[in-house]
Amino acid sequence: QQKVQQSPESLIVPEGGMASLNxxxxxxxxxxxxxxxxxxxxxxxxxxxxxxxxxxxxxxxTVHLNKxxxxxxxxxxxxxxxxxALYLCAASxxxxxxxxxxxxxxLHVLP
Amino acid sequence: xxxxTQSPRSKVAVTGGKVTLSCHQTNNHDYMYWYRQDTGxxxxxxxxxxxxxSTEKGDIPDGYKASRPSQENFSLxxxxxxxxxxxxxxxxxxxxxxxxLYFGAxxxxxxx
Numbered sequence: 001q002q003k004v005q006q007s008p009e010s011l012i013v014p015e016g017g018m019a020s021l022n023x024x025x026x027x028x029x030x031x032x033x034x035x036x037x038x039x040x041x042x043x044x045x046x047x048x049x050x051x052x053x054x055x056x057x058x059x060x061x062t063v064h065l066n067k068x069x070x071x072x073x074x075x076x077x078x079x080x081x082x083x084x085a086l087y088l089c090a091a092s093x094x095x096x097x098x099x100x101x102x103x104x105x106x107l108h109v110l111p
Numbered sequence: 112x113x114x115x116t117q118s119p120r121s122k123v124a125v126t127g128g129k130v131t132l133s134c135h136q137t138n139n140h141d142y143m144y145w146y147r148q149d150t151g152x153x154x155x156x157x158x159x160x161x162x163x164x165s166t167e168k169g170d171i172p173d174g175y176k177a178s179r180p181s182q183e184n185f186s187l188x189x190x191x192x193x194x195x196x197x198x199x200x201x202x203x204x205x206x207x208x209x210x211x212l213y214f215g216a217x218x219x220x221x222x223x
Contacts, residue, residue, distance in 0.1 A: 043214035044154070044201070049211070088154065098156060098159060099144065100156060101154040
């Protein structure tokens with residue numbers, strides 16, 4: 001079964017709006033989370049990582065992590081059409097080298 | 112930026128045939144991974160390796176073998192290709208378990 005679950009599957013936001021994406025792991029051993037972005041026909045590229053409880057901001061992108069609930073969220077403010085892509089959440093634990101991905105959230109930003 | 116090269120970029124194979132996908136990285140990374148992606152979906156881990164001459168099974172290893180003859184090279188082998196193995200395959204490398212994965216451009220495999 002999928003150990004990294006993302007929601008929603010698809011999200012439509014207007015240009016300039018806020019997009020909020022969620023990710024939860026069902027594996028209690030998970031310690032590290034990443035968010036990757038994949039534009040259509042391209043390979044995934046790391047967007048942000050978060051390893052500690054709290055919040056991390058880089059430009060228009062903010063990630064939150066709650067280690068107790070193994071939940072991370074990605075928020076994109078002032079969304080642009082170029083942000084339209086598949087957003088993938090990834091997780092791993094400290095003792096393994098496996099990096100597992102969720103099924104992703106398709107974000108569509110309408111001009 | 113880290114460089115991961117996959118070959119071929121696309122391939123058409125016949126059912127029951129043997130397929131080898133190759134991956135080469137010049138980043139001096141210890142960790143290498145093979146994922147498959149079905150249209151519009153996330154990545155599923157097939158095999159991975161953290162040292163030369165050793166490979167580990169991922170979540171969907173059935174029907175696939177992997178080979179890591181050197182730190183730089185990691186191959187995925189489909190001994191008897193099947194229709195269900197039609198997908199895009201991504202190779203990735205990372206320098207540490209906490210580090211970013213760097214992906215190759217992908218190989219689009221069609222099994223007919």
